Amino acid sequence: MLTGSVRRQVRQAVPAWIILVAIILLSSLFSSSFRTIGNIRNFVTQSVVLALVAIAQANVLFIGGIDMSVSSVISISTIFVALFSYDSTLGLVGSIALALAVGALTGLVNGIGVVRFRIPAMIITISTQAFLKGVALILMPSSGGRVNIAFSSFMRNRVGIFTYAAIITFILYVIFYVMYHYTTFGRRMYAVGNSPLYAAQSGVPVERTTVITYVVSGLVAAFAGIVLSTRISTGNPLVGDSYAMDSVAAAVVGGVSMNGGVGSVVGALAGAVIMTLINNVINQFGISPYYQYITKGLVLVLSLLIFQLRRRRSV
Amino acid sequence: MKSPLKLKRNPYSKFPLGVYLLLVAVIVVFFVATQGRISPSHLMNIVRQAAPTGIAAIGQTIALLVAGLDLSVGATMSMVNLVSASIMMGNPGNILPAVLVSLSLCAVIGLVNGYIIAHFKMQPFLVTMAMSMIIEGGYFIYTKGIARGDVPSSFRVISDGWIGFIPVAGIIWVAIWAALSFTLRKTVYGRKLYLTGANPTAARISGIRSEGMIVSAYLICSLLAGVGGLMLTAYIGTASTGVGNDYTLDTIASSVIGGTAFSGGIGTLEGTFPGVLIMTMLQSLMTILGISTAGKFLTQGIVIAVMVAINQMRQGNRN
Numbered sequence: 001m002l003t004g005s006v007r008r009q010v011r012q013a014v015p016a017w018i019i020l021v022a023i024i025l026l027s028s029l030f031s032s033s034f035r036t037i038g039n040i041r042n043f044v045t046q047s048v049v050l051a052l053v054a055i056a057q058a059n060v061l062f063i064g065g066i067d068m069s070v071s072s073v074i075s076i077s078t079i080f081v082a083l084f085s086y087d088s089t090l091g092l093v094g095s096i097a098l099a100l101a102v103g104a105l106t107g108l109v110n111g112i113g114v115v116r117f118r119i120p121a122m123i124i125t126i127s128t129q130a131f132l133k134g135v136a137l138i139l140m141p142s143s144g145g146r147v148n149i150a151f152s153s154f155m156r157n158r159v160g161i162f163t164y165a166a167i168i169t170f171i172l173y174v175i176f177y178v179m180y181h182y183t184t185f186g187r188r189m190y191a192v193g194n195s196p197l198y199a200a201q202s203g204v205p206v207e208r209t210t211v212i213t214y215v216v217s218g219l220v221a222a223f224a225g226i227v228l229s230t231r232i233s234t235g236n237p238l239v240g241d242s243y244a245m246d247s248v249a250a251a252v253v254g255g256v257s258m259n260g261g262v263g264s265v266v267g268a269l270a271g272a273v274i275m276t277l278i279n280n281v282i283n284q285f286g287i288s289p290y291y292q293y294i295t296k297g298l299v300l301v302l303s304l305l306i307f308q309l310r311r312r313r314s315v
Numbered sequence: 316m317k318s319p320l321k322l323k324r325n326p327y328s329k330f331p332l333g334v335y336l337l338l339v340a341v342i343v344v345f346f347v348a349t350q351g352r353i354s355p356s357h358l359m360n361i362v363r364q365a366a367p368t369g370i371a372a373i374g375q376t377i378a379l380l381v382a383g384l385d386l387s388v389g390a391t392m393s394m395v396n397l398v399s400a401s402i403m404m405g406n407p408g409n410i411l412p413a414v415l416v417s418l419s420l421c422a423v424i425g426l427v428n429g430y431i432i433a434h435f436k437m438q439p440f441l442v443t444m445a446m447s448m449i450i451e452g453g454y455f456i457y458t459k460g461i462a463r464g465d466v467p468s469s470f471r472v473i474s475d476g477w478i479g480f481i482p483v484a485g486i487i488w489v490a491i492w493a494a495l496s497f498t499l500r501k502t503v504y505g506r507k508l509y510l511t512g513a514n515p516t517a518a519r520i521s522g523i524r525s526e527g528m529i530v531s532a533y534l535i536c537s538l539l540a541g542v543g544g545l546m547l548t549a550y551i552g553t554a555s556t557g558v559g560n561d562y563t564l565d566t567i568a569s570s571v572i573g574g575t576a577f578s579g580g581i582g583t584l585e586g587t588f589p590g591v592l593i594m595t596m597l598q599s600l601m602t603i604l605g606i607s608t609a610g611k612f613l614t615q616g617i618v619i620a621v622m623v624a625i626n627q628m629r630q631g632n633r634n
Contacts, residue, residue: 290455
């Protein structure tokens with residue numbers, strides 16, 4: 001099943017999964033409150049949004065880009081759902097469609113900015129991030145609105161320890177895994193990430209692939225915002241802010257390279273879970289929550305060092 | 316024949332005329348929107364407000380020139396605010412130790428950033444992002460979540476004082492700007508910095524110690540973030556958690572509006588200066604129009620995208 005380039009990419013995720021399993025084993029061993037079913041349930045629910053944003057971020061990192069606008073797309077999605085979904089099913093469907101459309105449009109602007117105007121990905125996505133944040137603050141200056149109750153309780157339904165939201169996230173991971181590693185489009189993305197020039201010379205439609213990739217990221221980020229709104233039950237213009245940096249950190253901890261063309265979503269999932277797990281473990285051990293920032297920073301540095309050394313050795 | 320010792324004009328540090336035209340346009344819009352009720356002293360007040368961003372943005376531009384990026388600028392400024400205010404505690408006698416401790420911490424941050432980036436060839440984005448998390452965690456642990464401290468009025472002079480018609484903050488900003496602008500344009504160090512950013516390998520082969528140049532750029536960047544943090548502390552006159560965090564994006568925005576490229580080796584401090592003024596003026600225009608926060612982000616988004624698109628197209632045409 002895992003052959004050739006797929007095997008090579010998925011192997012990038014191995015250190016992240018080892019770290020993840022080690023953290024879970026050690027925490028369960030030393031903390032009786034960590035291993036309770038309630039905490040594990042909690043923790044799965046907490047991981048869902050970052051896991052979704054990590055797909056969106058890893059997606060653009062594969063082609064050598066970056067997407068800072070995910071944060072504002074998330075915030076504005078929660079606002080649409082909170083503004084329009086409460087009273088009617090029509091409003092719910094409409095607000096979800098609107099959120100996804102805005103996500104896709106943001107991706108389109110990012111993609112065209114990168115391809116046609118040759119603006120560096122970081123700068124164009126910072127611009128769209130700022131612009132959308134402005135729009136979000138006009139629509140809803142502070143947290144407010146209400147999310148459709150039937151919808152949020154649907155997403156909170158459980159099968160075992162997994163909420164429906166978590167199951168949908170998992171299904172998305174499977175879909176994206178197949179797309180990256182077993183479709184022509186996925187191959188093209190990795191080719192663009194490795195070298196846009198060589199990709200173009202081999203007949204890959206680089207511009208189209210790039211634009212579609214940014215649109216897909218916008219869509220996934222919007223979906224992450226919709227899921228987040230069912231958890232917080234309101235809209236909030238700033239709730240997505242931390243996700244831009246956190247998603248990059250999650251993807252990188254999961255072995256996705258910022259240079260493009262290296263890594264797998266399998267790793268992004270582990271990275272997202274590790275970043276969420278740090279908060280949870282620190283709480284369970286009764287350590288001051290102020291240590292979570294330092295711990296996250298150190299985990300990021302550590303995994304960077306691991307990958308740097310591995311890659312240096314393999315060259 | 317020119318003497319070979321004389322520095323040739325660096326084609327990548329051309330004077331950024333476009334951003335000055337935009338600055339004039341913004342000033343005109345400002346006059347029209349306020350129906351001409353704006354006085355020169357109001358403009359000087361904007362300069363005073365812009366000084367902390369302006370000083371930190373000089374550092375950010377230098378980091379960008381060596382093909383880097385410093386995402387820890389904002390956290391550094393927040394840290395300097397908390398540390399310096401907690402050491403001063405309203406006592407003018409403690410100003411010197413507060414400044415020294417703050418700037419030493421900044422120097423350590425800059426050296427660590429620079430060393431890791433230059434020596435391990437790691438992505439500046441990730442290294443400085445991790446550094447930013449660590450600094451943030453550090454000051455949370457230091458203050459235990461409660462910002463404490465008091466800023467003596469004799470220290471506040473650097474942001475609040477006026478010498479006649481001109482704000483002291485403006486003088487400090489322009490002095491630092493002029494000194495570093497001269498350094499980048501007219502000294503061997505400056506030329507080496509541009510070359511390292513444009514092509515580190517070629518620079519090394521030509522006998523430039525690129526690693527050292529990169530470390531020095533991050534050191535300057537963190538130190539200037541520290542000075543910016545001190546100016547900010549003097550400006551707000553109190554300790555407040557996370558007060559500098561927005562400055563990371565503001566400094567990057569000002570630099571790229573002023574024509575500094577992400578690819579390294581291209582850009583000028585002469586462009587960053589009006590870049591900062593444009594950002595601050597738009598922000599205070601939005602405050603006058605009553606949509607301060609939302610308007611700031613809306614205009615920031617549009618201005619960055621448009622200015623960088625124009626810069627990119629001009630560079631494309633030249634090739």
